[in-house]
Amino acid sequence: MKDDFSIKGEVIAALEGVEDPGQGGKNIVDTHLVEQVEVKAGVADITLVMPKGRAREERFTIEDAVYDKVEAIDGVLEVKVKTMTPQALEREQNGEPAPAPSAQPAAAPAARPAAGKASPAAQPQAAPSAPIEGVGKVIAVASGKGGVGKSTVAVNLALALQKIGHRVGLLDVDIYGPSLPTLLGISGRPAVSNRRILPMEADGLRVMSLGFLMDEDTPVIWRGPIVTGIIRQFLRDVDWSGLDYLIVDMPPGTGDAQLALAQTVPVDGAVIVTTPSDLSLIDAARGLQMFKTLNVEVMGIVTNMSKFIVPSTKEEFFIFGNPAEVAKEAERLETPVLGEIPLDLTVREGGDAGRPVVVGQPDSPVTEAFVELATKVAELKPPHADGEGGEGAEQPKKGLFSFLKS
């Protein structure tokens, strides 16, 4: 029996075989018509987005081709296609109800025989922003650009939180370069039980990564318009229960993934990783602004590769600029610097060898820096505890507080 994830991969590949008419032979994934793909118990749910002005014939041709290609996949028991306008999609993503005039009943996605009758004003599929059951805090690790050590910080922060007594999960949604399997030295495919995906385990962490679902030489078909669906599935269909923290390794920049995360679950905080170089500082500021716009509290900035300490002489050199510049910028942005991680060869070697420095060199100064960072992150009060938006309506979060008390 094929599991839903492998079927999903085949569905996406099949959609890449559906031509978008009048678009120079491009397929519907490349022309961004595919918004979401979900496969549950063999039922493939596909959401397409097409502007209103699109010719009906073209729409029907596309929908028919989608049904034909997806139905032919071994393991697919049913195909549902829903076609929406960008406006309807935006409304759905904002959790707004469909406008009344068309008086559509709560439209189910079109089933095969009803090709072309897909609802343009579909219902939201799930209540947006419902917390993940059994997870204390969700913390996003983000960066303005790639290569600043975001994934390295995410992994070692997760391990350091564990080291100080928390139960931690790590979710890698860096669509463009999922690196957790390499950093943690794990491979294989997650098991599925009772329709829930079971995270893998590495060094005591529960881990889920896009990397488990892609062969190294598989083209990254999970990008662009379908990012949202994958992230939702990773947050909703993976069994994360019993965690104090879920650390989410985001793709760099400000894009669909950040939006999808913030719209799917309440994010308790974001940690922005930067190096002291000016360019990534500017990008960090942009990331900060984006999280503010999404109403995600930015907990602070981590300065990675802050300095190089010569092991023998303890002399310090600034390789990527002076970390004091980050501190100055952080002050201007009214956000704290949560930690400074030195540039250290053991960090890179540990990453390359699948043995992160916090477990590989538990007594090193770099590990100490990560533990300090984790302690700061853990000390920050839950953002909702100050009653923001309600009369001091503090909502203790199951996983976190029950564990701290035990």
Ligand code: ADP
């Ligand atoms: P990103 O996720 O931002 O793209 P990575 O975490 O993949 O960045 O790190 C990029 C490279 O920098 C990797 O080779 C990693 O091992 C190395 N690196 C990250 N942080 C440090 C550090 N503090 N000291 C030395 N090398 C580091």
